[in-house]
Each structure stands twice: as structure tokens, then as C-alpha cells.
Amino acid sequence: MAVRANPNLIDDLEHYGARDAAKCYQCGNCSAACKLSGNSKVFPRKSMHYLQLGLEKPLRSTLDPWLCYYCGDCSDQCPRGAEPGETMMGMRRWLTAQYDFTGISRLLYRSWASELAAVLIVALATGAGFLGFGFLFGGGNLSVYDGAGAFLPAHDVHIFDWTMGITLALILSINCFRMWLFTMRGEHAKPVALSLYLRHMLLLPLHFITQKRYRDCEDKRPWVTHLVLMLSYLTLLILIMFFLKDMQSGPQINWYAHTFGYLASIGLVTTTILALRGRLKKDEAYHKYSHESDWIFLLLLLYVAITGILQHVLHRAGLPMAANIAYVVHLMGVVPMLVLEVPFGKWSHMAYRPLAIYLAQLQQAASEESMVLGESAKARTVA
Amino acid sequence: MSKPEVSAGKSEAGKPAAQRIGVYLLQAAESASASLDLRGVAEYAAHLPGVSAVRTLGPADALNPAQLARELRREKLDAVVLASEHPGFYQAAFARALALTGHDGEQVRLASFGERSDGQSTERAKALIAAAVQGIPFTPPPASSPASFSTATLVIGGGVAGIQASLEIAASGNKVYLVERTGTIGGRMAMFDKTFPTLDCAACILTPKMVAAGQNSNIEILALSEVEQVTGSAGAFKVKVLKHASRVDSSACVACGDCARFCPVTVSSEFDMGIATRKGIFIPFPQAVPNTYMINPEHCLWVQSNGKKCGACAKKCTRDAIHLDARDEVVELEVGNIIVATGYDTLDARRIEHYGYGAYPNVLTSLEFERLTNASGPTGGKIVMKTLRQNKKTKADEWVFDPDGPQPKAVAIVHCAGSRDQNYNSYCSRVCCMYSLKFAHLVREKLPEAECFEYYIDMRAFGKGYEEFSERIREEGVSLVRGRPASVTECGSRLNVHGENVATGRLMDQPVDMVILSVGLQPSPGTAELSEILGIPRDADGWFQELDYNSEPNSTGRDGIYIAGVCQGPKDIPDTVAQASAAAAGVLRSIVGRGNR
Numbered sequence: 001m002a003v004r005a006n007p008n009l010i011d012d013l014e015h016y017g018a019r020d021a022a023k024c025y026q027c028g029n030c031s032a033a034c035k036l037s038g039n040s041k042v043f044p045r046k047s048m049h050y051l052q053l054g055l056e057k058p059l060r061s062t063l064d065p066w067l068c069y070y071c072g073d074c075s076d077q078c079p080r081g082a083e084p085g086e087t088m089m090g091m092r093r094w095l096t097a098q099y100d101f102t103g104i105s106r107l108l109y110r111s112w113a114s115e116l117a118a119v120l121i122v123a124l125a126t127g128a129g130f131l132g133f134g135f136l137f138g139g140g141n142l143s144v145y146d147g148a149g150a151f152l153p154a155h156d157v158h159i160f161d162w163t164m165g166i167t168l169a170l171i172l173s174i175n176c177f178r179m180w181l182f183t184m185r186g187e188h189a190k191p192v193a194l195s196l197y198l199r200h201m202l203l204l205p206l207h208f209i210t211q212k213r214y215r216d217c218e219d220k221r222p223w224v225t226h227l228v229l230m231l232s233y234l235t236l237l238i239l240i241m242f243f244l245k246d247m248q249s250g251p252q253i254n255w256y257a258h259t260f261g262y263l264a265s266i267g268l269v270t271t272t273i274l275a276l277r278g279r280l281k282k283d284e285a286y287h288k289y290s291h292e293s294d295w296i297f298l299l300l301l302l303y304v305a306i307t308g309i310l311q312h313v314l315h316r317a318g319l320p321m322a323a324n325i326a327y328v329v330h331l332m333g334v335v336p337m338l339v340l341e342v343p344f345g346k347w348s349h350m351a352y353r354p355l356a357i358y359l360a361q362l363q364q365a366a367s368e369e370s371m372v373l374g375e376s377a378k379a380r381t382v383a
Numbered sequence: 384m385s386k387p388e389v390s391a392g393k394s395e396a397g398k399p400a401a402q403r404i405g406v407y408l409l410q411a412a413e414s415a416s417a418s419l420d421l422r423g424v425a426e427y428a429a430h431l432p433g434v435s436a437v438r439t440l441g442p443a444d445a446l447n448p449a450q451l452a453r454e455l456r457r458e459k460l461d462a463v464v465l466a467s468e469h470p471g472f473y474q475a476a477f478a479r480a481l482a483l484t485g486h487d488g489e490q491v492r493l494a495s496f497g498e499r500s501d502g503q504s505t506e507r508a509k510a511l512i513a514a515a516v517q518g519i520p521f522t523p524p525p526a527s528s529p530a531s532f533s534t535a536t537l538v539i540g541g542g543v544a545g546i547q548a549s550l551e552i553a554a555s556g557n558k559v560y561l562v563e564r565t566g567t568i569g570g571r572m573a574m575f576d577k578t579f580p581t582l583d584c585a586a587c588i589l590t591p592k593m594v595a596a597g598q599n600s601n602i603e604i605l606a607l608s609e610v611e612q613v614t615g616s617a618g619a620f621k622v623k624v625l626k627h628a629s630r631v632d633s634s635a636c637v638a639c640g641d642c643a644r645f646c647p648v649t650v651s652s653e654f655d656m657g658i659a660t661r662k663g664i665f666i667p668f669p670q671a672v673p674n675t676y677m678i679n680p681e682h683c684l685w686v687q688s689n690g691k692k693c694g695a696c697a698k699k700c701t702r703d704a705i706h707l708d709a710r711d712e713v714v715e716l717e718v719g720n721i722i723v724a725t726g727y728d729t730l731d732a733r734r735i736e737h738y739g740y741g742a743y744p745n746v747l748t749s750l751e752f753e754r755l756t757n758a759s760g761p762t763g764g765k766i767v768m769k770t771l772r773q774n775k776k777t778k779a780d781e782w783v784f785d786p787d788g789p790q791p792k793a794v795a796i797v798h799c800a801g802s803r804d805q806n807y808n809s810y811c812s813r814v815c816c817m818y819s820l821k822f823a824h825l826v827r828e829k830l831p832e833a834e835c836f837e838y839y840i841d842m843r844a845f846g847k848g849y850e851e852f853s854e855r856i857r858e859e860g861v862s863l864v865r866g867r868p869a870s871v872t873e874c875g876s877r878l879n880v881h882g883e884n885v886a887t888g889r890l891m892d893q894p895v896d897m898v899i900l901s902v903g904l905q906p907s908p909g910t911a912e913l914s915e916i917l918g919i920p921r922d923a924d925g926w927f928q929e930l931d932y933n934s935e936p937n938s939t940g941r942d943g944i945y946i947a948g949v950c951q952g953p954k955d956i957p958d959t960v961a962q963a964s965a966a967a968a969g970v971l972r973s974i975v976g977r978g979n980r
Contacts, residue, residue, distance in 0.1 A: 027799075028884070030864035042883060079805060081805050
């Protein structure tokens with residue numbers, strides 16, 4: 001069967017942050033240095049090889065980049081400075097763009113100017129939209145924050161949130177479906193029985209919540225940071241989607257809901273600042289290089305966290321007008337972050353990673369079943 | 384120690400007064416340095432002091448001596464600087480033209496831009512032309528009177544390169560001072576068991592040469608010696624050599640070994656790479672040249688206690704050969720030429736932490752294995768694993784090679800340990816693939832039951848008979864695994880080599896009993912200091928820099944100083960010997976040329 005090679009693949013990946021992959025001389029040190037790489041999935045060398053050969057299709061159908069949590073051991077030990085860890089990171093961005101059927105992801109990742117423009121446009125549209133709504137259909141009075149006649153009634157915002165949430169989830173689901181299509185339905189993919197899908201189903205929530213594979217890396221701190229950031233974000237998302245009314249009512253503090261909000265806010269701000277500091281100091285291999293999208297993502301996150309806290313504080317301080325303004329300003333960060341990052345950007349890996357681990361497990365289970373026939377594949381190593 | 388004086392290699396007397404220099408920029412049909420601003424260079428050259436004319440010529444014009452002579456005469460030029468990518472091509476034509484005008488044909492200086500296109504070629508070209516105009520480094524050597532020309536040669540380093548060069552020069556009847564830092568000549572090759580790809584016994588080739596050097600009346604071996612200072616210039620170098628006292632009179636010592644038997648000090652043997660011990664008074668190995676015992680003052684109780692303790696050896700010596708109070712001396716030599724053959728050291732395997740050298744007793748370096756498998760080594764050539772023994776004196780447990788120790792059932796050989804790796808040495812050391820294959824052969828030959836795994840990145844079998852040797856080893860049942868292991872760890876009583884087999888794309892955990900790290904070569908300690916003392920440059924990796932990679936591989940930037948062997952860059956024994964002979968030819972050319980003048 002003919003294999004098509006795209007000679008520009010390696011150059012294309014550079015837009016996504018892959019660097020120096022051409023330097024790789026295929027010694028395999030990286031795969032062996034990786035604590036997560038195992039015989040069912042040997043990476044990153046294989047992906048580096050696909051990249052060098054321009055094998056776009058095999059690269060698109062590999063799950064390997066998602067199985068890497070980027071501890072940087074491979075890059076530290078790489079004798080050629082080929083930065084396998086950063087290449088895997090670039091591949092994750094590239095794969096995100098491949099999965100995305102709209103093409104928006106590709107546009108945002110390849111040009112920081114368009115990403116910045118997209119953030120600004122969505123932010124301004126959000127600001128104008130909410131102000132317009134507040135004056136025309138909402139309470140109409142900027143100095144009422146909560147209760148009846150609130151400038152932005154919780155009920156209406158709630159409807160908006162859910163509409164947006166469902167839309168974004170739908171897009172992400174389509175992208176996840178495409179990921180499944182590429183990886184499980186490709187030319188060389190082994191068929192996987194439905195029973196296997198069901199048997200391993202629990203892997204999805206397990207890895208989504210715990211990210212336990214990350215813990216297998218040598219350095220445990222990034223796992224903690226990553227987990228706290230994700231859980232904080234998730235907590236806030238749940239609070240907003242299900243308890244918006246409790247969050248927005250006041251000025252008293254609703255401890256049953258706000259306690260979670262406070263903890264999550266502290267978690268979010270701390271981890272975001274830690275991540276920003278790491279990217280500035282560049283001490284660790286995984287912080288050495290930053291794609292423009294990494295900065296925009298972290299800054300958006302910090303902006304959202306701080307403005308969120310601000311509106312809350314202003315509200316409790318008895319400054320409803322300032323709180324309303326802070327609220328709109330907050331939404332001007334939240335909406336672009338969700339709209340751009342969840343289906344097209346970095347947040348999408350919340351779905352892709354656990355899905356990849358699940359699918360990888362299915363692939364392994366399927367190949368183990370087919371291997372029962374013969375032990376021929378045993379690693380006999382006479383080259 | 385006084386600071387070495389480095390002569391600039393250029394004296395006022397040698398420079399003719401007020402030359403009229405013409406700079407010729409020679410245009411190639413297709414220029415590699417596309418970024419070269421030729422007009423800018425010409426303008427720059429015209430303003431250099433001493434330059435009377437600047438011309439740009441095409442290749443056809445530059446090869447016509449008659450036409451060139453007319454122009455030289457018209458401009459009254461008596462020296463020319465040829466500037467281009469390959470000016471040497473036109474040198475003969477210009478020399479002829481100068482001769483036709485009645486001037487010295489040797490007054491053609493070259494400013495070679497080479498083939499670099501690094502974006503700075505214009506600035507580089509200007510600098511090269513300025514240097515050539517000023518006569519650096521193309522001025523003829525200062526005219527020294529025949530009386531001050533020395534036909535003696537200093538050879539620094541007594542390895543196979545130094546020995547070969549010394550023998551060549553001595554055979555022509557000229558004097559050689561062979562300076563060696565350790566107590567014996569022979570260098571690294573003396574440690575080897577076999578050579579590749581012929582599997583000859585290394586000692587059988589080398590020891591006759593060592594003996595020949597030791598017995599040759601034209602060769603004076605200065606063992607335990609180091610060059611401290613070099614002044615003067617080609618033809619008349621003055622050299623100060625610090626000769627450490629061996630504290631044993633070589634003319635009286637018959638190497639009976641009584642002294643060592645009574646010496647209470649036991650330390651690890653440098654010659655055996657630390658895998659065996661020697662006494663405080665010792666001979667590096669039985670075939671050492673000079674074949675006399677010596678004392679390392681650092682280990683000697685008598686020296687360390689200022690004569691208050693011990694002295695057993697001197698008391699036991701029946702020939703009164705031991706003089707414990709002997710002092711180091713400085714020897715002054717006058718030589719016409721110098722050959723540097725200081726060889727190499729191996730990378731410190733401790734730096735590669737994930738391979739566990741130093742932490743696990745049965746992780747060895749290549750030179751350690753070389754001594755282990757050598758018939759004159761501590762086990763008589765038996766390949767065994769280290770065993771834990773209690774040191775009778777210190778009562779401490781230590782890992783030692785015992786000839787009756789257990790034999791390994793599996794051996795892993797890891798290529799490129801610290802080579803081709805930007806974290807250590809980014810260059811290829813050239814010999815490791817081949818010596819690793821040789822090791823595999825020795826393992827399979829001596830332990831036919833043992834498995835042997837070679838982990839390589841690329842198999843570099845580049846020389847005559849090398850590819851065939853590599854095929855042979857493959858057929859001998861050695862597993863050649865393409866893939867560089869990431870780690871060696873302890874796994875019960877064995878070692879686990881973890882790597883990816885790139886050919887199959889599978890990860891491998893291979894339990895073995897012994898791991899040999901094929902460590903790369905790097906310049907000998909002291910290379911930097913020697914480069915200062917001699918005033919010869921080193922390259923980016925620390926090796927001595929040859930004058931021209933292709934055409935002058937054993938000349939240096941300084942006239943009269945040659946380099947031979949690995950000190951110029953990693954190479955195998957045949958290449959080292961060839962280069963040593965070539966360096967000797969350079970020396971003899973200057974001696975013979977002198978005689979004919």
C-alpha cells in the first residue's frame with residue numbers, strides 16, 4: 001500500500017512549537033528514558049520518526065503524544081538536543097488542530113496574531129453583548145447587582161451559560177469523535193469489540209479526575225500543580241453551571257457554595273502564577289520553551305480568576321455598580337477563554353488525554369487478544 | 384615555575400624594508416561566498432599600509448605569468464597577496480611572474496577565504512588580507528645562523544605515535560629527546576590486549592618498538608618528565624623539561640623487585656586503570672621502558688614523613704640503587720623541531736550518572752575491560768566479575784577482580800557512552816565502535832556460553848577490513864542492538880540495561896552481569912597548558928589544531944612544531960602510526976633542507 005509522505009510536515013509542526021526534531025538521529029534514548037513509555041506504546045522516538053519521514057497519516061492516528069505528560073526527562077537526556085518533549089507538546093497542538101473540524105484551532109495555533117485578535121473580538125462582543133442585554137432586557141440599572149432587578153439576572157446568565165456550554169461540548173464531542181476515527185478506524189487499526197469499550201469505560205473518569213499517569217513521572221510536583229489547577233477549574237465550572245444563583249446572591253456569604261469557590265480560586269491563582277513563573281524562569285525542561293498560545297492561555301486564566309474574585313469582593317463590599325462592571329469585565333475573559341480554549345485550544349486536552357489513555361488501553365487489549373495465537377512477536381533482538 | 388615565554392615567531396630583522404605590495408582579488412567563476420562584498424574588500428585593501436595596488440582578476444588572467452609580470456613591472460610591485468577562496472591555485476603563476484620581474488618568487492602571500500558562507504565572509508576576508516599584507520603568518524622564518532640550528536628533535540609523549548616518530552628520526556641519525564610524563568613509554572597501546580580488526584596482540588607489536596626506542600643511542604627517553612617552557616623558534620627552540628626524580632638509579636637497578644616486596648604501601652595501579660594494585664615503589668608493567676623501578680612520592684611513607692618513617696626499600700636493595708632523597712631536576716634542551724604526541728584520556732564515566740559507573744561494581748569502562756581481558760592483567764586475561772573481599776589491612780570490604788571469581792553469563796557493551804552527545808562530547812571518537820566489536824569477540828571467544836549484547840547508535844566501521852570485521856562479529860553470535868540505552872540499574876545481583884531496540888520499536892530490559900561503557904576520547908589532561916607553553920592553538924573540542932585539515936594535518940600554526948596521533952583528533956592505531964611517520968618526515972625535511980642550503 002502506498003504511503004504518502006508530506007515533506008513539509010516537520011516545518012508545519014514548527015508553527016505548533018515542535019523544534020529541532022530534525023536533529024534526532026533515532027537512538028531511542030528518549031523512549032527508554034521515559035517513565036511512561038511502555039511496550040504497548042513506545043514513545044517519543046517513534047513519533048519523532050514519523051515527523052522526520054513526513055508520515056502525516058500515521059502521526060495523525062497515533063495516540064502517543066497524549067500519553068506524555070511532559071516531565072522533560074527525554075529532552076534532558078537527548079544527546080542531540082532534538083527536544084523530544086517539546087516536539088510531543090507541539091504534536092499535541094497539531095493533533096488538536098487535526099481533530100478540530102472547523103479549522104479554527106489550526107488558525108489560532110499557527111498565528112498568535114489571529115489568536116490574540118480572536119480573544120479581543122470575542123471579549124469585546126461579550127462586553128457589548130452583556131452591557132446591551134443588561135440595559136435592554138436585564139435590570140437596566142447598573143447599580144443593582146443581585147436579587148430582583150439585578151443588572152444581569154442570574155437566571156438569564158444561567159441560560160446563556162448552558163447554551164454556550166452545550167454548544168462548546170457539542171463541538172468538542174465532534175472533535176473527540178474525529179480523534180476516535182483517526183486513531184481507532186485508520187488503515188492499520190485493529191478492530192476493537194464493543195465489550196472491550198464497555199469493560200474499560202471507567203478509565204475515562206478515573207484519568208480525567210486523578211491524572212494518575214502523571215504521577216509516574218520522576219518529578220511529582222508538576223502532577224500536583226496540574227491536578228490542583230484542573231480540579232480548581234472544574235470546581236468553578238460546576239459552581240457556575242449548577243449553583244450560579246447561590247454564587248451570585250448576596251451580599252451575605254453562602255458558605256456552602258462559596259467555600260468551594262474560595263478554595264478553587266486560591267488553587268487557580270496559585271497554580272497559574274506558578275506556571276507563569278516556571279515559564280519565565282525556564283529552569284525545567286518542560287518550561288524551557290513556550291508557545292504563544294501557552295502565554296495567552298495562562299494570562300486569560302489569571303485574568304479570569306482575578307476579575308472573578310474582584311467582582312465577588314466588590315459585591316460583598318457593598319459596591320454593586322463596581323461589582324457589575326467587574327462582572328462584565330470578568331465575563332469578557334471567561335467567554336473567550338471557554339469559546340476558544342475548550343474546543344479549539346489547550347483546554348481540549350481535558351477531553352483528549354483521558355480519551356487517549358482509554359483508547360490506548362483498548363488498542364492494547366485488542367492486540368493482546370490477537371497475540372494469543374502466536375508468541376512470535378516476542379522481542380528477540382538479533383538485528 | 385616561571386611563566387612560559389612564547390616567541391612571536393617573527394623578528395624585525397626578517398622583514399624586508401618598505402615593500403610595494405599588490406593585492407590581487409581573484410574572482411572564481413562560481414563563488415561559494417556569495418555574501419562576499421568584493422568591492423568593499425578591494426576598497427579596504429587599498430587603504431592598508433604598504434599596499435600599492437589592488438586588482439581584481441578573473442581566473443584566465445591570473446594564470447598568465449607573462450601578462451602578470453608586465454603588470455607587476457608597471458606598478459613596481461615586489462610582493463603580492465593573493466586573495467580568493469583557493470589562492471594556492473594561482474600561486475605558481477604569480478611566483479613565476481615575480482621571478483620574471485627579478486624579484487623573490489617567494490613573496491607571494493595567500494589570503495584564503497575557504498568555503499565558508501557564514502555571513503561574515505566579508506569581514507573575514509578583510510582580516511585575512513590585512514594579515515597577509517602584514518606578513519602574518521607568511522613571513523619567512525627569521526634567518527638563523529647555521530650554528531644555531533639544532534638537528535635534535537623533542538618528542539612530547541611516549542605513546543605509539545611518539546615512539547614511531549622517534550624511531551623514524553633516530554633512524555636517520557638524528558638525536559631525539561622523548562619526553563614521557565609517566566614512568567614508561569608505551570602509552571595507551573601498551574594497555575591494550577588486541578588490536579582491531581586483525582586481532583593482533585597489541586603488546587607483540589608495541590613492545591619491540593618500545594625496546595628499540597629504549598636501546599637506540601639516538602633516542603634519549605626522559606620518563607617522569609614534563610615540558611615546562613619552550614622559547615626560541617623553529618630551528619632553535621630552547622626547552623625546559625622538569626624531570627621528576629624516580630628515586631631509583633636506572634643504571635644500578637636490575638628490576639629484581641626486592642624493593643617492592645618489602646614496600647608496605649599498596650595503592651591502585653594507574654597502568655591497570657585501577658583494577659589492580661601496585662606497591663609504593665613499582666614498575667608500571669613488566670615490559671616497561673625504561674625498565675627500572677620508581678617511587679611515586681605521593682604514596683611513599685619515607686617521602687611523606689620527611690625521612691622519619693620506613694625506608695624499607697632502600698635498606699633491602701642489594702645494589703644500592705634507591706636514593707630516596709633524590710630531587711627533581713630541570714633539564715634544558717636545544718632542539719630544532721618539536722613533535723607533540725600527547726594522546727588522549729577517556730571521558731570520566733562517572734559523569735554519565737544513569738549508567739551507574741562507580742555505583743555498580745560490574746559497570747566497567749573500556750580501558751578497565753582492556754586490562755581485565757589482557758593476559759598481563761590482574762586475572763591473567765580471564766573475564767570475571769568483581770567479587771567482594773575484605774581488605775586485610777583496612778578491614779573494609781572492597782570489590783576486586785579475583786581470577787577465580789564468577790564468570791559473567793551476559794555482557795552488555797554500550798557504545799557512544801558520552802560521545803555524539805551534546806551533554807558530554809558531541810563528536811564521534813572514531814575508535815569505540817571497532818574496539819567494542821573487538822570486546823564482543825573477546826567475550827565470545829573466552830566465554831562461549833556467555834551472551835553478548837552491543838548497544839549502538841550507528842555502527843561506524845569505516846576503515847580497511849572494518850566492515851568485514853563487524854560482519855564477522857555479527858556471525859559470531861553477538862546480539863547487535865540498534866538503540867542507545869537510557870539506564871543501567873541494579874536488579875537483584877545482576878544489572879539491568881534498559882533501552883529501546885530501535886529496529887523492532889520495542890523497549891528492552893536486558894539482565895546482564897557486566898556492562899562495558901565504550902567511553903569516548905578527549906584530550907589528555909594538561910593539553911591546555913601545553914598549548915600555552917608551545918603557543919599552538921587548539922580546536923573547539925580541545926584537540927591540537929592542525930594547520931590545514933586536508934593538506935597539513937600534522938603541522939601546527941607554529942613553524943617547527945608538529946602534531947601526531949590522537950592529540951590532533953581521535954584516530955586508531957594505523958592512522959596514528961601513519962601520522963607519526965608523516966610528522967617525522969616534516970622534521971627530517973627541515974633538517975635535510977637545512978643541510979642542503
